[in-house]
Amino acid sequence: xxxxxxxxxxxxxxxxxxxxxxxxxxxxxxxxxxxxxxxxxxxxxxxxxxxxxxxxxxxxxxxxxxxxxxxxxxxxxxxxxxxxxxxxxxxxxxxxxxxxxxxxxxxxxxxxxxxxxxxxxxxxxxxxxxxxxxxxxxxxxxxxxxxxxxxxxxxxxxxxxxxxxxxxxxxxxxxxxxxxxxxxxxxxxxxxxxxxxxxxxxxxxxxxxxxxxxxxxxxxxxxxxxxxxxxxxxxxxxxxxxxxxxxxxxxxxxxxxxxxxxxxxxxxxxxxxxxxxxxxxxxxxxxxxxxxxxxxxxxxxxxxxxxxxxxxxxxxxxxxxxxxxxxxxxxxxxxxxxxxxxxxxxxxxxxxxxxxxxxxxxxxxxxxxxxxxxxxxxxxxxxxxxxxxxxxxxxxxxxxxxxxxxxxxxxxxxxxxxxxxxxxxxxxxxxxxxxxxxxxxxxxxxxxxxxxxxxxxxx
Amino acid sequence: xxxxxxxxxxxxxxxxxxxxxxxxxxxxxxxxxxxxxxxxxxxxxxxxxxxxxxxxxxxxxxxxxxxxxxxxxxxxxxxxxxxxxxxxxxxxxxxxxx
Numbered sequence: 001x002x003x004x005x006x007x008x009x010x011x012x013x014x015x016x017x018x019x020x021x022x023x024x025x026x027x028x029x030x031x032x033x034x035x036x037x038x039x040x041x042x043x044x045x046x047x048x049x050x051x052x053x054x055x056x057x058x059x060x061x062x063x064x065x066x067x068x069x070x071x072x073x074x075x076x077x078x079x080x081x082x083x084x085x086x087x088x089x090x091x092x093x094x095x096x097x098x099x100x101x102x103x104x105x106x107x108x109x110x111x112x113x114x115x116x117x118x119x120x121x122x123x124x125x126x127x128x129x130x131x132x133x134x135x136x137x138x139x140x141x142x143x144x145x146x147x148x149x150x151x152x153x154x155x156x157x158x159x160x161x162x163x164x165x166x167x168x169x170x171x172x173x174x175x176x177x178x179x180x181x182x183x184x185x186x187x188x189x190x191x192x193x194x195x196x197x198x199x200x201x202x203x204x205x206x207x208x209x210x211x212x213x214x215x216x217x218x219x220x221x222x223x224x225x226x227x228x229x230x231x232x233x234x235x236x237x238x239x240x241x242x243x244x245x246x247x248x249x250x251x252x253x254x255x256x257x258x259x260x261x262x263x264x265x266x267x268x269x270x271x272x273x274x275x276x277x278x279x280x281x282x283x284x285x286x287x288x289x290x291x292x293x294x295x296x297x298x299x300x301x302x303x304x305x306x307x308x309x310x311x312x313x314x315x316x317x318x319x320x321x322x323x324x325x326x327x328x329x330x331x332x333x334x335x336x337x338x339x340x341x342x343x344x345x346x347x348x349x350x351x352x353x354x355x356x357x358x359x360x361x362x363x364x365x366x367x368x369x370x371x372x373x374x375x376x377x378x379x380x381x382x383x384x385x386x387x388x389x390x391x392x393x394x395x396x397x398x399x400x401x402x403x404x405x406x407x408x409x410x411x412x413x414x415x416x417x418x419x420x421x422x423x424x425x426x427x428x429x430x431x432x433x434x435x436x437x438x439x440x441x442x443x444x445x446x447x448x449x450x451x452x453x454x455x456x457x458x459x
Numbered sequence: 460x461x462x463x464x465x466x467x468x469x470x471x472x473x474x475x476x477x478x479x480x481x482x483x484x485x486x487x488x489x490x491x492x493x494x495x496x497x498x499x500x501x502x503x504x505x506x507x508x509x510x511x512x513x514x515x516x517x518x519x520x521x522x523x524x525x526x527x528x529x530x531x532x533x534x535x536x537x538x539x540x541x542x543x544x545x546x547x548x549x550x551x552x553x554x555x556x557x
Binding site for chain 1: 463464467468470471474475476477478479481482483485486487488489490491492493494495496497498499500501502503504505506508509510511512513514515516517518519520521524525526527528529530531532533534535536537538539540541542543544545546547548549550551557
């Protein structure tokens with residue numbers, strides 16, 4: 001009776017998850033969708049608490065209280081600019097939970113486990129463990145505890161692949177001899193190590209793909225847990241999450257013109273390997289403009305497009321930017337925002353920041369919707385973006401980013417580039433946009449520059 | 460047992476297809492909230508950890524279950540709350556000036 005009741009709550013929870021994700025497809029219904037999904041989760045938890053194996057609640061209640069307190073504190077106090085870090089951290093928690101449930105199952109049943117259970121337990125533990133350490137590494141890189149520069153060494157790919165092969169071999173060996181826990185625990189340790197080594201060679205600009213991929217892994221680990229426990233809600237929710245992460249990472253790698261297999265097999269660092277060197281070669285011929293020059297251009301403009309990038313997030317310039325756009329708007333200037341799919345450190349990063357600054361989402365456009373409009377635009381403000389506006393992606397076949405879809409900002413009458421210095425972007429390549437005759441470089445911290453532009457425009 | 464496994468694979472496959480269909484319709488505008496919501500949903504591991512933490516199979520399983528419950532609850536509670544906080548900010552018409 002109680003089992004049937006639990007299954008019934010799972011049934012409704014699954015329906016609510018799916019409805020919720022469907023509603024997340026439109027900004028008008030998205031909030032309701034999130035509530036649906038939360039309601040589904042609540043149902044599933046309440047149902048599970050009636051499970052007949054549960055004999056006492058002290059650890060459950062303690063864990064849930066601690067978890068809720070930490071989760072709520074993070075949700076309330078974390079600034080929107082730290083969203084990529086938070087997402088990375090939460091993938092780590094998801095991976096850890098899945099791995100621990102798997103270890104606990106193996107510890108409990110040991111050698112009595114049938115192949116039907118050991119196959120998913122191993123899968124769950126490997127994916128959970130590498131998601132945990134991989135996400136912690138991503139968190140460290142995003143929050144600056146670990147260098148965002150790709151860390152590479154000789155034979156890196158070869159040693160990573162060998163490590164993965166050894167782990168896989170241990171897994172298979174353990175499947176046939178589940179009575180040897182030592183195989184299992186070495187496999188677990190190697191999976192933790194793989195997570196670290198996998199993310200080590202990845203640079204800041206490749207983070208969107210990695211975050212999506214880890215999202216997918218966390219989902220797959222949860223799904224494997226479902227196979228272990230013969231629990232449908234885990235299978236469904238996990239595979240929804242896995243599919244979502246996979247789609248997003250495919251989209252992100254397309255937006256960077258990298259094949260998905262190239263990304264999957266850890267060749268993340270390969271673009272960045274062509275790194276440093278001649279970053280300053282374009283400096284000679286750039287037009288440097290003052291705040292007043294930039295404001296004069298904007299005063300004479302009818303149509304303005306703003307192109308934000310990670311630099312906007314770093315200097316938290318979104319509020320000042322919105323003030324600038326408001327002033328221009330009250331002078332009858334049309335201001336639009338153009339967002340490249342990989343701008344920032346996770347998918348949709350710029351949209352969240354602009355939303356936080358109260359920019360209406362119908363003023364924000366995706367690359368394919370706005371790319372033809374640049375030729376009819378008087379002024380473009382590039383704020384903290386670099387590689388996504390590099391014309392070399394279209395013109396220079398030897399450029400590492402050749403073929404990547406970019407925003408055609410150089411077609412506008414004037415391009416105002418706000419940039420801290422003449423340094424190269426994360427892909428480490430020159431940007432010939434900065435040396436074009438219709439480009440005006442305004443150096444300085446983006447937020448300060450925009451604030452000064454607002455003051456100049458007011459006077 | 461074999462039939463049960465096959466059934467589980469059916470469910471996995473159908474959910475994955477459905478997920479692909481629904482999620483490919485989500486516009487880039489909402490990709491961050493989508494990711495944080497699916498992350499909260501993947502906190503469903505909580506369901507598995509609850510049993511491990513409360514069943515007292517053995518002390519190790521209980522300890523692992525307890526940590527897993529804590530970690531998964533952080534995701535569930537934090538994930539849904541922050542997604543709501545984000546989505547609250549998405550407005551169509553120009554709102555009041557801050």
